[in-house]
Amino acid sequence: MFKIFFTVIFSLSVLALTFISEDCYSQRMRGSGNSNRSSNRMNTNRNSNKISGKDFNSGSKKKRDFSGIDKKNQDISKNKGFDRNDKDVNRNDKDFNRGDKNFNNDRDININNNTNVYHGYNYSGYHPYSYHRYAPYHWGAYWHPVGFFMATMFTAAVLISISNQNYYYYEGVYYAPQGSGYVVVPAPVSASVVVLPAEYTLVVVDPTTYYYYGGTFYILKDGTYNVVAAPIGAVISDLPEGAEEVEIDGVKLLKYNDAFFQPVSQNGDDAYEVVQIKK
Amino acid sequence: MIMSNKFIKVIFISFILLAAYSINTSAQIDSAAIAILDNMSDVVTDLESCSFTLKTEYDMYNIDLGLVKHSDIAKVYLKAPDKLLVNRKGDKGNKNFYYDGKTFTYFSADNNQYADMPAPPTIMETIDSISSYYGVEFPAADIFYTDLVDSLLENSNIISLLGFTNIYDKECYHIAGRTQKITYQIWIANDGTFLPVKMAIVYTSKTGQPQYEAVFQEWSVNPVLEDSMFNFAAPPDAVKIKFLKK
Numbered sequence: 001m002f003k004i005f006f007t008v009i010f011s012l013s014v015l016a017l018t019f020i021s022e023d024c025y026s027q028r029m030r031g032s033g034n035s036n037r038s039s040n041r042m043n044t045n046r047n048s049n050k051i052s053g054k055d056f057n058s059g060s061k062k063k064r065d066f067s068g069i070d071k072k073n074q075d076i077s078k079n080k081g082f083d084r085n086d087k088d089v090n091r092n093d094k095d096f097n098r099g100d101k102n103f104n105n106d107r108d109i110n111i112n113n114n115t116n117v118y119h120g121y122n123y124s125g126y127h128p129y130s131y132h133r134y135a136p137y138h139w140g141a142y143w144h145p146v147g148f149f150m151a152t153m154f155t156a157a158v159l160i161s162i163s164n165q166n167y168y169y170y171e172g173v174y175y176a177p178q179g180s181g182y183v184v185v186p187a188p189v190s191a192s193v194v195v196l197p198a199e200y201t202l203v204v205v206d207p208t209t210y211y212y213y214g215g216t217f218y219i220l221k222d223g224t225y226n227v228v229a230a231p232i233g234a235v236i237s238d239l240p241e242g243a244e245e246v247e248i249d250g251v252k253l254l255k256y257n258d259a260f261f262q263p264v265s266q267n268g269d270d271a272y273e274v275v276q277i278k279k
Numbered sequence: 280m281i282m283s284n285k286f287i288k289v290i291f292i293s294f295i296l297l298a299a300y301s302i303n304t305s306a307q308i309d310s311a312a313i314a315i316l317d318n319m320s321d322v323v324t325d326l327e328s329c330s331f332t333l334k335t336e337y338d339m340y341n342i343d344l345g346l347v348k349h350s351d352i353a354k355v356y357l358k359a360p361d362k363l364l365v366n367r368k369g370d371k372g373n374k375n376f377y378y379d380g381k382t383f384t385y386f387s388a389d390n391n392q393y394a395d396m397p398a399p400p401t402i403m404e405t406i407d408s409i410s411s412y413y414g415v416e417f418p419a420a421d422i423f424y425t426d427l428v429d430s431l432l433e434n435s436n437i438i439s440l441l442g443f444t445n446i447y448d449k450e451c452y453h454i455a456g457r458t459q460k461i462t463y464q465i466w467i468a469n470d471g472t473f474l475p476v477k478m479a480i481v482y483t484s485k486t487g488q489p490q491y492e493a494v495f496q497e498w499s500v501n502p503v504l505e506d507s508m509f510n511f512a513a514p515p516d517a518v519k520i521k522f523l524k525k
Contacts, residue, residue, distance in 0.1 A: 029456075029463045029480055030421045030430045051359045052324035052423050053403045138314065141322040141473040150471065 123277040126233055127264035129251050134263075135270075137238035139199055139214050142171035145241035146257075148184040150175065162188050172197040172213045186257045187216040192224040205233045215240040215256060230259035230274045237271050248277055308432065312440040312454045316428045316465070318473040324425050328358040328504050332497045333418045335369070338489035346487045353418045360401050362509040365418065376415070377511035378405050384511040385415070385522070393513055394522045413522050419493050422475050434458045443469060446476045446494070460484045474498050 136145075144150075157170040167188060168175040174191065175182040200213040211218040211225055217234065218225035243256040254261040254272065261272035333353045338346040351369020356362075361380030367373070373388040383398035383405055398405045403424070406417040421427055431438060438456040444466060445451070451466035461484075466477040480491040513519070 028416075028421050029458075029461065029465075029478070030424055030427055049327050049359050050324060051326050051329065051357045051402055052425050053360065053401050054324045054425050138318075141318045142471060144471075152470075154471065 123248055123253070123260065123262070123275045125262045125264070125273050125275040127235065127262070127266065127271075127273050129262055130265040131252060132263050132265070132270040134239070134243060134245060134254055136241035136243070138241070139172065139197070142173065142197070143214050143240075144173050144184045146184050146186055147242065149178070149181055150183075151181040153182050158193065160188075160191050160193070162191055167191065169193050172200075172216070187214075187227045189227050189229055191227045193218075194224050196225055201236070203231075203234045203236060205231045210234060212236055215242075230257070230261075232274050232276045234274045235264065235266055235271050236261075236274075237266070237269060239272055253277075307437045307439065308435070309439045312438050312452075312456075313428065313432065315440065315452045315454060315467055315473070316431065316438075319422070319465075319467045319475055320425070320428050322473045323422050323475070326357070326359070326501060328356075328501050330354070330356045330497070330499045330502055330504070331495050334494045334496065335418060335492065337491045338487070340486055340489060346489055355418060356504055356508065357402060357423075358504045358506075358509070361405075362504070362506065363402050363405065363417075364509050367418070375511075376417075377509055378402065379506075379509045379511070382511070383409060386511060386513075386517075390518075391514060391516060392518045392520045393511070394520045395511070396522055419475075419478065419495070421478070431456060431458075431463075447496070449476055451476050457483075472498075472500075474500075 138145075153168050153175065154170045157168040157175070160167045160169055160174075165188070166177060167185070168177075168182060169191070174185050174187050176185045196211060196213050196218065200211050200218075203210045203212045203217070208219065208231065210228070210231060211220060212234070217228050217230055219228050220226075239254060239256055239261060243254040243261070246253050246255045246260070248260070252263070253275070254263070260275050260277050262275045264271050264273045331354075333355060334350070335353065336348055336350045338348055341347045349370040351367055351371065353365050353367040353369075356364040361378070363376065363378035365374075365376040367375070372390075375386040375388065377384040377386065378398055380400065381398065382395050384393055384395040386393040399408050406420050406423075409415040410417065410420070424430070435456045435458050438454065441453040441455055443450055444453040446466050450469045452469055453464065453466055455462065455464045457463075460482065462481045464477075464479045465475060468474050468476050475495050477492070477494045479493075482489050482491075
């Protein structure tokens with residue numbers, strides 16, 4: 001009997017030891033879960049102009065697929081009997097407000113609840129309606145959604161004055177003075193700037209070419225980018241935080257900055273088409 | 280028959296233990312923390328040049344005294360794709376590291392000794408190479424790897440945004456995580472820059488659970504750095520020594 005007991009205990013001990021094998025004192029977090037801490041996934045692009053070796057043609061900021069994180073979290077949900085997945089993925093601003101003055105408490109993303117139904121309206125789009133979940137896109141470190149509050153303004157921000165209202169522009173984001181700080185506002189139509197962040201995309205609505213960044217459309221004229229209303233028919237791949245889901249003509253559209261976006265599929269990828277609604 | 284019952288009990292208890300282990304190792308990943316880490320990683324890996332001061336405290340195990348704290352301060356200059364300079368002063372002496380794109384040089388100002396070796400053509404390859412072959416750790420190298428967040432996600436059971444903390448009067452996101460071998464914390468500036476301000480690692484599987492803590496100060500983003508500052512010129516009477524493989 002003891003022989004069997006010790007055999008089982010020994011087996012468990014061997015199993016446990018495989019999980020706690022030593023790693024050298026590397027002063028590193030990366031790869032700390034296994035013994036291989038060399039950079040087998042390191043980007044070694046030798047033509048890069050980045051310290052990290054990141055490919056300078058890699059385009060916009062990382063667009064993380066949170067479904068993988070959901071999958072990881074599912075284990076704990078099952079085991080502990082609570083589900084924090086949806087709350088986490090859609091928490092964005094709400095949970096950033098842990099006593100922080102820099103975030104706006106009053107503005108949560110409106111997803112899947114309190115959908116506004118526009119009765120008596122209809123619309124038409126060029127692409128067929130193809131519903132997909134609204135996944136707000138974050139353009140990078142300097143991009144902030146409408147409603148974001150900052151106590152101080154970037155020193156390199158550009159002052160823009162439109163209709164006696166001052167705005168500050170920095171890296172594709174527009175700020176308006178509010179109280180003791182500045183709050184991100186929708187880009188004021190007719191504002192013009194001379195530089196856009198490198199992550200802008202081109203959107204062609206024949207015959208016009210638009211520049212799109214952070215939920216704002218621009219037209220390039222005489223070397224300046226002029227803010228315009230979202231052009232009907234434009235198809236974009238990303239919408240920022242702050243869009244509101246609305247129901248029109250029996251389908252779910254997204255409303256952002258007074259424009260309506262129909263979920264569509266373009267070349268197999270989720271996209272949005274700007275549509276016009278009519279009564 | 281009695282032995283058979285006991286055997287079944289032992290097996291049952293074993294399964295309970297394994298089940299408890301699997302529950303303990305399930306992941307709790309906070310997507311808000313990941314979004315902030317992604318922002319930091321995007322900012323840092325997009326840098327074309329930078330400089331910062333890194334104040335480091337770390338524990339070394341002493342058989343008589345247990346954990347003994349050490350500290351050093353390093354001024355770090357980086358310029359893509361192939362320039363690096365570290366001036367490091369601390370308990371372990373004054374050490375300088377030069378990398379000019381072709382050669383990596385270690386210089387001990389205390390002993391007026393230097394060692395050099397041919398180096399790979401990029402900063403990150405060089406950092407990895409000298410760490411792997413010679414055990415020389417570049418200060419806070421983690422943050423410059425493009426796969427930092429992916430690696431943390433892969434290896435962590437828990438990653439959580441704890442809230443906001445002031446580090447040297449700078450408001451920071453406070454993020455903490457745990458892998459099988461370490462717990463770690465990262466403080467990231469909440470000023471629109473998303474630059475790292477502080478990091479701490481506790482080696483939970485090592486004797487005494489030693490800690491490593493580093494504070495980033497005086498960040499300069501994309502400064503103009505002359506190539507000449509990364510070239511090493513041996514001082515008079517400096518003695519050339521050899522790198523010892525670890």
